[in-house]
Amino acid sequence: MARESFTIGILGGNGMLGGAMARGLLDSGIVAPDDLWICSRRGSRGGLPLDVNATRDPSVLAGACDVILLSVPPASADALRLDAPDRLVISVMAGVTMDRLEAIAGGPRVVRAMCSPAAVKRLAYAPWVAGSGVALRDKTTVTRIFEALGKTDELKDEAQLDLFTALTGPVPGFAAYFAEVMAGYAEARGIDPRMADRAVRQLFRAAGEMMAEGDKTPTDHVQQMIDYDGTTAAGLRVLRASPIPDQMAEALDAAVEKSRSL
Structure with a gap:
């Protein structure tokens, strides 16, 4: 049986980490170029294939994608609002807590994770913690995404993610x-x-x-x-x-x- 396909949007997809994840995901084949969205201030693809979708508007990204990856500077988190409670939202923003992520997403279907620019070579290590609204099916999706970029583990304690931030980064x-x-x-x-x-x-x-x-x-x-x-x-x-x-x-x-x- 073929694996379920999904659309992925990366908010901050032109940054070092967001761009590395985008290239790693494309190289892995887990997502096709026309199922990948990049949201950035310039609204550019950042050198990604022409089939990749690009926008400046986070709400457009949220409306088009099943999974949203947040990869913007942590300082930008307070002003960020998606209103996407029905979407799976995965953050790789260092130090942004689960409570803040739920406020950004508008619901508890959120995952707090760490990753690194080694994702471009699919050599990253990505530990993650699931929010209360994350179902087993969502966890399978998160695992697939991060395994496409390297190695991954689910943590049960959010506090441990700060320790892994110190190791991963x-x-x-x-x-x-x-x-x-x-x-x-x-x-x-x-x-x-x-x-x-x-x-x-x-x-x-x-x-x-x-x-x-x-x-x-x-x-x-x-x-x-x-x-x-x-x-x-x-x-x-x-x-x-x-x-x-x-x-x-x-x-x-x-x-x-x-x-x-x-």
Whole structure:
């Protein structure tokens, strides 16, 4: 039996996250171009196929779509009103609570989620929490959408979403910072900057793919390298004895507090 099709509208579909989700959804085949709507201030498709629908008017988007994805800056949330209680509304706006989403949508058929620009490569991780008006059929739709963009889990506690906001959003930046430090180390010791950049990019890519495959946890990978007792183990012992774990927790706490203050 063929899966049910639906129309999807992305409010903020020209932004970094909204555009990444739009491209990921199209590439996955979960939605056809003529079943996708983009709403933005300019009313443009943002380089998406010509069959994609575009509008400046959120009410037009709400009237045309079965599912509405909210991907506008959190600061814009207070002025946003859809009056779409019969639509499934999914928000990826950081820090915008379920109560505020219900006010925006005009009803409890809302989902609060997190996603990331990795959706463009269908590598995002998207945890989500369902509102009181979300039926089992809706949850199936939410799962299909986010599985098309990467991996997903349903959470039962909205408060946990603030923690995942701190993990989902900053991790690419944190990884980039570690890569920056390592490339700088190589450059300071005479390695050509272009070679250092290329090496670090490839090494981080390989590490991410290796960690994503199989059943081994990050802890398993670290312990395996320590048990091997080679050059990596020598460096890992220094890192484990350093303040980095506490500093990482402090950085994540700062991200959580920022999420809750939005």
